[in-house]
Amino acid sequence: MALSRLKKFCIPENSHQVDDCVAEYGDNALILAGGTFIRGLEVRGLLSEVEALIDVHKLGMDGLVSGVGNVRIGAMVTFAALEQLAELHSAAWLAAVRDALACPPLQIRNMATVGGCLAASCPFYDLPTAFLALDGSVTVSGAGAQREIGLADLFVSLFENSLEPGELITELTLPRPPGRSASAFIKLEGTANDLAIVNVAVSISVDAAGVCEEARVVLGGGVGDRVVRSATAETVLKGQQLTHEVIEHAAAAVGQDIEPMADHRATAAYRLAMAGVFTKRALNQALSRLN
Amino acid sequence: MTNMNVVGKRVLRQDAFEKVVGGKGFPVNVRLPGMLHGKLLRSPYPHARIVRMDTARAEQMPGVKAVITPADVPQIPYNPIFFMPVTSAGLVRDMLILSDTVRFAGQPVAAIAAISAAIAEQALQMIEVDYEELPAVFDPDEATRDGAPEIHAGVKNNISDTPSFAIGDIEAGFREADHIFEGTYETPRVHTCYMEPRVCVADTDTNGHITIYSSIQHLFGLRERMAYALGLSVSQVKVVQPPYIGGGFGSKLDMVYAEPLAALLSARTRRPVRIKHTRYEDFITNARHPMKVYLKTGIRKDGTFCARYARTQCDTSAYASQGPVVIMVHAHYGLMLGYRSPHLKWEGKVVLTNNIPGGAFRGYGAPQACFAVESQIDEICEELGFDPIEFRLKNTPRRGDPHPFNPEWKLDTYALDECLARGAERIGWSQRARAGSSSSTKKRGIGMAAHPLWVSGCVGFPDIYEHSGAIIKLNVDGTANLSSATMDIGSGQNTVLCQIAAEELGLADGAVLMSPGSTDTLPFDAPTHASRGTYSSGNAVKVAAAAAKKRLLEVAAVIMEANADDLEVCNGVITVKGSPARSMSVADVVKRAESPYMVIGEQGPAPTVLEEKGTIMGLSSLAPSTNPSPAVAEFVEVEVDTETGQVKVLRAVYAHDLGRVINPAAAEGQVEGGLQQGIGFALMENMLFDPESGACLTSDFLDYKMPTAVEMPRHIESIFIESNEPSGPFGAKSLAEACLIVPAPAIANAIYNATGARIRSLPITPEKILKALGKL
Numbered sequence A: 001m002a003l004s005r006l007k008k009f010c011i012p013e014n015s016h017q018v019d020d021c022v023a024e025y026g027d028n029a030l031i032l033a034g035g036t037f038i039r040g041l042e043v044r045g046l047l048s049e050v051e052a053l054i055d056v057h058k059l060g061m062d063g064l065v066s067g068v069g070n071v072r073i074g075a076m077v078t079f080a081a082l083e084q085l086a087e088l089h090s091a092a093w094l095a096a097v098r099d100a101l102a103c104p105p106l107q108i109r110n111m112a113t114v115g116g117c118l119a120a121s122c123p124f125y126d127l128p129t130a131f132l133a134l135d136g137s138v139t140v141s142g143a144g145a146q147r148e149i150g151l152a153d154l155f156v157s158l159f160e161n162s163l164e165p166g167e168l169i170t171e172l173t174l175p176r177p178p179g180r181s182a183s184a185f186i187k188l189e190g191t192a193n194d195l196a197i198v199n200v201a202v203s204i205s206v207d208a209a210g211v212c213e214e215a216r217v218v219l220g221g222g223v224g225d226r227v228v229r230s231a232t233a234e235t236v237l238k239g240q241q242l243t244h245e246v247i248e249h250a251a252a253a254v255g256q257d258i259e260p261m262a263d264h265r266a267t268a269a270y271r272l273a274m275a276g277v278f279t280k281r282a283l284n285q286a287l288s289r290l291n
Numbered sequence B: 001m002t003n004m005n006v007v008g009k010r011v012l013r014q015d016a017f018e019k020v021v022g023g024k025g026f027p028v029n030v031r032l033p034g035m036l037h038g039k040l041l042r043s044p045y046p047h048a049r050i051v052r053m054d055t056a057r058a059e060q061m062p063g064v065k066a067v068i069t070p071a072d073v074p075q076i077p078y079n080p081i082f083f084m085p086v087t088s089a090g091l092v093r094d095m096l097i098l099s100d101t102v103r104f105a106g107q108p109v110a111a112i113a114a115i116s117a118a119i120a121e122q123a124l125q126m127i128e129v130d131y132e133e134l135p136a137v138f139d140p141d142e143a144t145r146d147g148a149p150e151i152h153a154g155v156k157n158n159i160s161d162t163p164s165f166a167i168g169d170i171e172a173g174f175r176e177a178d179h180i181f182e183g184t185y186e187t188p189r190v191h192t193c194y195m196e197p198r199v200c201v202a203d204t205d206t207n208g209h210i211t212i213y214s215s216i217q218h219l220f221g222l223r224e225r226m227a228y229a230l231g232l233s234v235s236q237v238k239v240v241q242p243p244y245i246g247g248g249f250g251s252k253l254d255m256v257y258a259e260p261l262a263a264l265l266s267a268r269t270r271r272p273v274r275i276k277h278t279r280y281e282d283f284i285t286n287a288r289h290p291m292k293v294y295l296k297t298g299i300r301k302d303g304t305f306c307a308r309y310a311r312t313q314c315d316t317s318a319y320a321s322q323g324p325v326v327i328m329v330h331a332h333y334g335l336m337l338g339y340r341s342p343h344l345k346w347e348g349k350v351v352l353t354n355n356i357p358g359g360a361f362r363g364y365g366a367p368q369a370c371f372a373v374e375s376q377i378d379e380i381c382e383e384l385g386f387d388p389i390e391f392r393l394k395n396t397p398r399r400g401d402p403h404p405f406n407p408e409w410k411l412d413t414y415a416l417d418e419c420l421a422r423g424a425e426r427i428g429w430s431q432r433a434r435a436g437s438s439s440s441t442k443k444r445g446i447g448m449a450a451h452p453l454w455v456s457g458c459v460g461f462p463d464i465y466e467h468s469g470a471i472i473k474l475n476v477d478g479t480a481n482l483s484s485a486t487m488d489i490g491s492g493q494n495t496v497l498c499q500i501a502a503e504e505l506g507l508a509d510g511a512v513l514m515s516p517g518s519t520d521t522l523p524f525d526a527p528t529h530a531s532r533g534t535y536s537s538g539n540a541v542k543v544a545a546a547a548a549k550k551r552l553l554e555v556a557a558v559i560m561e562a563n564a565d566d567l568e569v570c571n572g573v574i575t576v577k578g579s580p581a582r583s584m585s586v587a588d589v590v591k592r593a594e595s596p597y598m599v600i601g602e603q604g605p606a607p608t609v610l611e612e613k614g615t616i617m618g619l620s621s622l623a624p625s626t627n628p629s630p631a632v633a634e635f636v637e638v639e640v641d642t643e644t645g646q647v648k649v650l651r652a653v654y655a656h657d658l659g660r661v662i663n664p665a666a667a668e669g670q671v672e673g674g675l676q677q678g679i680g681f682a683l684m685e686n687m688l689f690d691p692e693s694g695a696c697l698t699s700d701f702l703d704y705k706m707p708t709a710v711e712m713p714r715h716i717e718s719i720f721i722e723s724n725e726p727s728g729p730f731g732a733k734s735l736a737e738a739c740l741i742v743p744a745p746a747i748a749n750a751i752y753n754a755t756g757a758r759i760r761s762l763p764i765t766p767e768k769i770l771k772a773l774g775k776l
């Protein structure tokens, strides 16, 4: 039964109260942010072990800062609040986030938080793919200590992250890329209410001559047990003029770095083919935003 | 038919506001004092015999009030479908409320009532059941092979029924043909996905009489089946009419296990018992019958049909249920009647499998047929170079022709030609490019499909109920209440019926309100299905309104000292024809009719006239005299992404000769909703099952994809071709189902026009398209 063992619903106002609750319930305590992922677990009867829910909405963590060298997003910033960030609508380098934010249904955007979508470690979500393409990292605090984790190290596998019990994500940092940079995100979905069959986010930086200095190509959806970076595709792009041929070549290369799965929505062969098509389209889109 | 005040207006739905704020009238919101909650234990096996069942631990659980097993249930075989007499010779009665044998994964084997749904759910796990697993079969082809598992004793090769019919000499017909086309067309198992779950609350009184609230499309059908399966007489079951339900689309045209089980649990506990399906339980309750249609057509050089042969295999699943009925509608009104051919032959096969039961779904066998027929016509036109519109007109009935189903009926208001012409003009048919001629990655295409003949109700169908009734009662404030056992399943039907009543009575828009009743108080009504609401129930409402109006004018005539024939009523005011100064409000007339005989006035008590006295009302109960067929055509434009296989429907133009539009907004709602379901059927919907266990893998909308508002075309146009159907209320015939019959083949044909890829099995997924294009 869903939440049949729930004994405590904490609404801590400081980190000590979080620690107390975690100390008491250990692994059976669960952080509650927007609750949109947790609700899905609940209706599928997957929360039968949970004894305490820790609702973190009174802990702050809702800052949204366009800083000098980075953009910092508090863990409790909802998708809808993030859409209010002015820079998001003008900066080419952040465009992948804008693209990804357009995907979840409105009701979800109003509830879902940035911290929740990262902690869930679900490769079928859209924002994590975009954030990883932008080289994001999270600040994590717990038991009085604080540390930084790159997103590639946060996502361990499907629904599994590298947080210790009691550790909270407090903030996501997206570093400003050098030079002329742009990004893009595209999703393949069955309907507008679908999780990604495949999604792709890319971020590119070019020098004055148009040569690609930095490239990050990230794929999500059913292409691995976590969001995957395609090092092969990135190598193809780096140091090159981003011509049609180079982009085709990079798109063809992503297949080497992913392990597409088959499910009721798509076969592995289709996912593999679409990973290439969507990488090409995302790269072209980013390229068009450079100018 | 000019000068109508209420009919033809975009009248606001009476229940719109209430629904938006939570819909307290939905059966899912019914709560009774002391109510218990029931849950059903369901078999994990698709085919098994129960060897032992131990309920002791469940019964001892705190909060559990009753446990029911097959041993506690009347073993009266029944058929669950509502719209035929329960003892009809046309029905196979092979279901039991609870049985020792289960035939599909998810069939209930026991029921529990407890003080909360959570406790009932937990207690289910305490019931111990030992099953003897039996071999199961899910594929209808395999089910009919020799040696396949026997699902129902004595049903050889699991073939439940093999209906057929023929006209002329089919072999001779094919010999005459200059061209012969053949193909096999397949459609999947899809669910209606109504919003409100199947839910019921049953209560038993001290006499053992049952009162039930349920989300259904037919009050009297539930009453009849409950009584039959429980071994009661019909007067011992009262079905309460909800003011509206949250969608039905055909899925709520049969009794589900929950209804008699809630009644039995209530009888045990002497308390009301509520059972509400989860979405998963809704999915496995019934679904559209998957069909495989083989279609072979012989054509003469001039483009006329000379022979039409079809064979249909229908997977009716674990129980016969609707299968033998749906396949007949499919064959007649789906496959054969719409196009003329001197020689035709059809053979059907209704196959039992261990799949979840088949059920009714808007269009009732016709969407499966229309996909085959209209796809093949497109193939023929493409290959032989005929214009698809002219080709259809060569082979379809014309206005004034005798009706192919019953030559005593005439197609007097039939207008397929106009549907085709006006739809073609709006979509830009003449500018349509040749199939597959675009060289860009994203290719656009235009396609169309027609359904030349559909029904307005069920007059003429063997053993299917068709009469409706209505009660209209005038109030002293000049308003009226309308009661009818017909169910508004979300279409806005109640508003339309009130418009018909108001128009006939001469009252203003909004002056007639729908008042729910029950099977105890209302005249019998056939269900809301078969595109019959406006036409058949509307007819009954109009007749009741006419009776009330007749009495109204008789009373007014007495008061106004006029001849009733010289009076007319408009917008709530009665006047003597030609002398507008002599008038009286409807309210004043009703007040006089309802007043005591001696009225105290300024001068003291004075007598009125006895002949005026009595509530002014009208009653009706009747079936329509005929069954006028509407014709429809739909044109769509799609864009196919040939790198991904994704299809976007860009535009849709739908044309329908519906007689009279009573409420344009409600009518457009039917077209748009049908298109949405049609896009789902065409492109994405498909219920999935584990091939080993037969378990349904579709449990919610994460698994089952149907179009959202985002997938809907930005441009949808409804063209309503009006005429005056003499047998219908204010000239109306039907609309509802055809809106979902035509979209799938229109989309399939548009995809062909865009890409040159012909796909003969639904849904047309991106992967099927890429494979057809040789890209996967």
Ligand SMILES: Cc1cc2nc3c(=O)[nH]c(=O)nc-3n(C[C@H](O)[C@H](O)[C@H](O)COP(=O)(O)OP(=O)(O)OC[C@H]3O[C@@H](n4cnc5c(N)ncnc54)[C@H](O)[C@@H]3O)c2cc1C
Binding pocket: A030, A031, A032, A033, A034, A035, A036, A037, A038, A039, A040, A056, A075, A076, A103, A104, A105, A108, A111, A112, A113, A114, A115, A116, A117, A118, A119, A120, A124, A125, A126, A127, A128, A163, A167, A168, A169, A170, A193, A194, A195
């Ligand atoms: C109908 C639906 C459609 C969706 N569509 C999309 C879509 O199109 N694109 C998309 O990207 N996503 C989509 N999603 C997923 C959505 O993005 C996630 O559900 C959401 O981001 C989770 O965030 P939340 O705040 O609701 O998290 P919660 O449900 O509250 O928590 C998620 C998990 O993270 C943990 N957690 C939460 N906050 C923290 C923290 N600060 N530190 C540590 N752990 C934490 C929780 O314990 C839990 O395990 C959809 C979800 C639904 C239900």
